[in-house]
Amino acid sequence: MSVPRRSGRRPGDPDTRSTILDAARELFARNGVDKTSVRAIAADAGVDPALVHHYFGTKNALFLAAVQIPIDPATILEPLASTPVEELGPALVRGILGVWDGESQPALIALIKANLSAPDAGLLRTFVAEIVLGHLRPRVDEPAGSAASRTVLAASQIVGLLIMRYVVRLEPLASASRDDLAATVGVTLQRYLTGDLPTLPQP
Amino acid sequence: MSVPRRSGRRPGDPDTRSTILDAARELFARNGVDKTSVRAIAADAGVDPALVHHYFGTKNALFLAAVQIPIDPATILEPLASTPVEELGPALVRGILGVWDGESQPALIALIKANLSAPDAGLLRTFVAEIVLGHLRPRVDEPAGSAASRTVLAASQIVGLLIMRYVVRLEPLASASRDDLAATVGVTLQRYLTGDLPTLPQP
Known part of the structure; x- marks a missing residue:
């Protein structure tokens, strides 16, 4: 070989x-x-x-x-496979922030900064679309055809939360507990993933 | 002189x-x-x-x-002063995306990339906290003391929306109409700004 x-x-x-x-x-x-x-x-x-x-x-x-991601996203996403779909919102916040609050934080911040400032965001787009959202899409396609909209809206809130908490570090969000954010932001994610959205294709 | x-x-x-x-x-x-x-x-x-x-x-x-911002944020924020507080969510999405969809888009993308990748995000933090959120805070402090939490949560969704739509360019969000996003994401912002949040200080 x-x-x-x-x-x-x-x-x-x-x-x-x-x-x-x-x-x-x-x-x-x-x-x-x-x-x-x-x-x-x-x-x-x-x-x-x-x-x-x-x-x-x-x-x-x-x-x-x-x-160059320092952790395998599967360590966050696979445990969520057993989370009931109607509890995914808070569970996602808890799982993602659990990793970002840990020892990989500096490497993750460096990664998000480098990828956001790259001339072409193609690699980041592929990562988010196929790795992160690819796990979620099959579970939240209700009505059929809605999964792409649902997951990309959820991604917009997750990315914004990560940036405000870890890069911009704006208070009170930077020091908020994971439980508080799971409660507050989890509702947003849950609505995007399984709620009634005015713009979705009707069943 | x-x-x-x-x-x-x-x-x-x-x-x-x-x-x-x-x-x-x-x-x-x-x-x-x-x-x-x-x-x-x-x-x-x-x-x-x-x-x-x-x-x-x-x-x-x-x-x-x-x-180095190419437009004065007041051009977005001042018209919102006459928007009833219970309609701020969709109006914010409409006003912000209206500017980002316009001719300043390349300069705004360059600005957000440069500021996010800077070693210290202090300037970006000051900009978001004092200029952008400073306009909103006095209007959404119900119950008293909640404005900082409310506005920073709204900022997290706005920043994430801008990044996914204009930097990562993930579909279907990148091509979604402003009306659709005002309807879908506007609900999130409205809840953060004026809704019942589980973690707020009680009145």
Whole structure:
């Protein structure tokens, strides 16, 4: 395995890993995770696909490495799979803030700043749309076809909450307890995810 | 008027204006607009206060120049003064998106990106807290003491909406009409500004 194909890059070459990551970032940002194959990334980087798997494991793991996220979003999203859909709003606030209030906070703040200020937000868009909202969409598609609107509205409130609490650090939000925010902001998320919204397609 | 004081900077010196702006940014970010005097900024920049007024007019105008905002927020906020408080939610969405959908959009996107990625978000915090929320706070302090919580929650939804629509550009939010968003997100803002919130001090 791991025979470099075109450009003479070798498995042991310290630049190979970052060449693969650069190619992955570009393709994921442009085409999304679903429509990007490990084969295409390998071709773009001039290496054998087996080498990509050797360095990064699965395509999803490669995407998380490309985004440089310090935690796997699955650690937040998978426990929510057992949360009843009518309690998702507060549970999302609690789960997300639980991670952001923890030891990964500096890395997460750096990540959100870097991705928001990038010239093209394609990688961030792919991350939010496919990784974060992809978990939620199948559960909140009521009436059918409403899931995209519902989840993107929820994402707008979550992103704004994270920015005001951790980046802008405006009080009293910066010091508010997770329980208080789960109660207050959870209602907003719950309405977006399962409530009556005036603009949704009617069943 | 306009006699340079300490460092020999002169009114005609092209660097004087940017020296004043640098001093203004630092003091506004650290102490806010209210607690920063033109005199203090002038002293920090090593110029006469009259020269600051000569270049920038009022302290508020100097702050807007320091933030590099391409429009005066008063053009959005002043018309809202005649909006009944129970209709503020949708009106805010309509007013803010009306400006962001207009010709200032590229400058506003650049501004939000630059301010979010700055090492210290002090200037952005001052801008949101004193300029944007300062207009709203006196109108939504019911029960007394609740205005700070109410307005910062509203700000979290507004900031998230702007980022998802204009920076991340996630659909269907990026192409949604202002009317649809005023209806959907307006309810959230209205609840934050005037609704029953579980965590507010009781009257």
